[in-house]
Amino acid sequence: MPENVNTTPLSMLSNHIKPENGRAAMVSVDNVSMIFNMASEQLNSLKEYAIAVARRELIFKEFRALDRISFEVKKGDVFGILGTNGSGKSTLLKIVAGVLEPSEGTCTINGNIAPLIELGAGFDMELTARENIYLNGALLGYSRKFINQHFDEIVEFAEIETFLDMPMKNYSSGMIARIAFAIATVIVPEILIVDEVLSVGDFMFQQKCERRIMQLIKEHEVTVLIVSHNNDQIERLCNKAIWLEKGHIRTVGSAKEVCRIYRALGGHLGSPESEGKVFNALLENVIIPEGTLTTISGDDRYGTAVKLLEEIESTELDRSTRIIMTSGESDSMCLIANSLAGLLDAPLLLAKHDSLPDVTSQALKRYAPEEVIVLGSQKQVSNHVTNELTANTEIAVSRIEGKNLAETAREVFWQGLKRGTWGSTAVITYDGCTGDTISLLPYICEKKAPLFFITTYCTIEQETIHAILSGSFDRLIVLGGQASFPDSCLEPFRNAGMEIVRFCGTTPYHANELINNWTSDILKTDGYIESENLIVSPLGNPVDTFAVGPYAKVNHSLILIVEPQDLDSVAHAFDFIKSRKGAIKSLIFLGDSTRFSKLDKEILGKVVTQALAL
Template sequence: MPAQTITTFLANQSDSFAKTSEPPMIRVSNVTMDFNSATQQLNSLKEYFIAIAKRELMFKRFRALDDISFDVQKGDVFGILGTNGSGKSTLMKIISGVLEPTVGSVEIRGNIAPLIELGAGFDFELTARENIFLNGALLGYSKSFIQQHFDEIVDFAEIRDFLDSPLKNYSSGMVSRIAFAIATVIVPDILIVDEVLSVGDFMFRQKCEKRIQSLIREHGTTVLLVSHSNNQIERLCNKAVWIEKGHIRMIGEAKTVSRTYQALGGRTGSQESETFIFNLLNSNTHSTSEKIECVLGKDRFEVNSICESLLSKNRDYRTVVVVPGDDPPVVMSGLSIAGALDGICLMTKRAELSTLVSSYISRTRPERVIVLSHANIQENVLSSIKDIAGPSTEMHIVDADDLERLSRLAYRLATKLGAQWGHHAILSANRSGVASATVAPVFFLEPTPYIICSFAGQSNDELSDIFRASQTERALVVGNPTPLTDEFLNTLQDGRLQWTRIPEQPGDIANCEALSWLASEGFGRSNGYTTVFVIADDSYVDGFSIAEIVARESGAIISVDTTNLDSTVKLLDYVRANQSNLERIFLVGENSAFGPVMKDLICKVLN
């Protein structure tokens, strides 16, 4: 049974704001909104009326909002946060008068300019010029008023060159410009903005924010802002409410609500874990530490680039292995070769050569470049690598349709190029997950073959030959490679092979078992690490980029499921229990995985 998102109420900090004798501009009182959906598909009116006549028409009730109450005072910039499907847009439509709540009421003082749906009030067959008058009329503006302010609307929306083009030819960003310009051409008492500021280019978003700030500062306009951007909520709003699955979770000062939402919003886990994180986040504990460093980028390729710069500070690698960064088993093969040949493994995109690979090869002019393709790196990328490397660089391209064959071809190439394999090997299925990232530093501690096993029969015979040639004594089986039964593994090396299996399982369990294996094989520590590298379960590929750095630092890779509060608490408990040993903690991955709140939580635990 899937874990449920927590929806219980956390805190109300509204009392911390100065009270006013004036009635609120918006009062939402005990609003509940139910929708009915048919439990069966009806394809015609005839079927519909027959179902009614037979009393077979059944509906399922969905509660989008459940007893929502809050006040918005004059001049407030009130943010509304919540994950997708939490009821934010439904609430905005109720406040705007588009929907009538099932239970409860909404009181409004003053006129409203709603920006709740980009396409609302537009006819996409008409031109932009015609739509300005149409949308203005729907908002209650007279034709003479629109004519008087027409140039102002057009100039703000920056669409003068396209006025007589049909709106269907416009991008969503251009439509949002027109909608925002029309809605704010007058000074509304209340402006409702539902995700409109997330559409369009950066410069226009800044322009819209300046218009909103001008309405607030000069005219006292009250603003209701729905946004997925925590930075935007913190920057523009003074108050905020967090709604989760139709329930209010927290209301109060915008920065506090936003930070709590970043830490807890949309997460699964136990009530105890949520309470622990909430109390820690809002404690007065010192939240800075020199022990924490970040290796964060916009995607795995930028993370790989940052790691390359760290590795290349003191040396240029003479062997460069290039792999498709979106194919984890191929990356593992690349790490195996790089470790065995004292090289570096760099990630590229399939359709275009990554700037990292291009700049590194052109700068260092390596003696050898090895490309692992798995039939998914396009020819233009391969040609670019060859052109950049030049005639003096030894080129090897390993291309195979299936991953098993690719891993074995890569192993044979490394052997041919002089790899002296150690006594360990890593065997894997096509998918291997967090455990593969956790053990990846092994490739740089001992030359270790990495072999994918997808097929039985002749494939298993070939694996037996590889083990005999490489004198493998110990093996780690990661994932669930179906050909590698216990019976078959017991036949390898004439029954002398010692092997361990880590099956597919939740990331934190796989991570613990992989760390235990490293310690048992002499590659890790059983009494605590001084340096740990934290990665997110769902982007474990980032662990491959830091594998060599982890090996150099004699550190460990710790994974955390950032969507699960229990997993986050396990990480915090680990840090707390080992803080006397820990000298450095690296947060590694995409910016979205480890924001400032995660760093703040770890700092508080350390202090």
């Protein structure tokens, strides 16, 4: 786990829980630590171990799986334990179950326990299911008489009537989990410990397990400790919860509050200061005005490109007779296509290498363009796609291609000259500089700036130099630092009197801020409408942004790069939004909930609302 995941306590929400003096404490964990010793070097035999001991060279490294953990579970509580892998959840349950003795502190139990930990442990795979029911029951402390009394109940719950005398080695893992769960819950314990049990087996079995647990809770007031990676499940089943991170308590309180905090911060990277900003925004009681948050999303990147086209169609601007199309599998090719779309005021759609997605095909039928310009060679977009475009339609299809990225970019520039007029700015970057180039797309499309690429660091090909100097450009924007574009390789453009503007931030989010501030200032100076909208795109997987340039131009939007799992980037987004002093009125998120969750959007929406009120 990355070291910059925070472990200090956030807010002990249990302080806000009303005392419940009427209910007995069933589990009391007091200042518990669990320390494991790990050998500092690998020993491959008993002989090597004995020699190391004799030489006093056997050195162990201390690992604290739990560090001074304290909490209390009352009778009837359903207590959830949240945390990323390796946070100490299972270790804590084993201490409560009596499987492990804590290295420090005490764990006091008031009642008998049924532990559902590592279902199936103790089964003999060579024995039949019938034999294993008695064997596993004995390991759990059940008498043969008890098993006889409840045998039919166990078999009925596990749904294995027809397989009772089959060896367990022929069972699936799900069927083994069924039997283990049925045996472990056949009694009514005072304390039930559940460790990820509800995530094994098929969906119907998971529901059946959950119903059995809820029956124990409601009918018998069984106290339950449950570990699950499913936040929704913890929030639904539990009344209290604790969040552990790398053996430390982050927060404890009502399940609803803890789950909400965990969704926003759990396992996220970032400094304590950034986490504090996000945490405070999460707790703020802010009503976000309707229309502040919008999501544009298709089923995938191809569907999102179609959704962006539909948004452009809904405007009152003149309808283009052209559509630009390129491979949705190439970041840089899509960026070049955005620059051509900006020149021709045309929307951009994406294709797969050897097929036209159905959603794209349907959009073309509805939009009915006169021409589709395909960008890229057959390696990017095959002839099969162009044949699909021309089949049974009157669409004219043309292709712009080059042997590599730099040559394709030059061809787009030259072909663009025949179809339109480029602006006074050119842009040059390198393959892989995706975040910075996406940030600049609103400027590229608004100012009709061609996008050029290099194929080798520190070298701009003579053909690219010639193309840039052939245009009527008075400014060259360089996306990349000295490692990519040393000052010496920019001399031809300085000598031609061009202004050189370089963007190279300390982080992708800093670069995004620099580009947005510069873009906003330049466009405002040139009389363009000031941006009131931010299109929000993740850095790690920005595929839904590949066709966003034409929409950003029509909607007068800037692009905000945010990575929800990186709290430093989220805090940086806060600062940028606030720095606009209320100019930003809406956020437009691209992509489904795997990009930005509902809570991610809400947190950013609160900051926009607060900035508007200042």
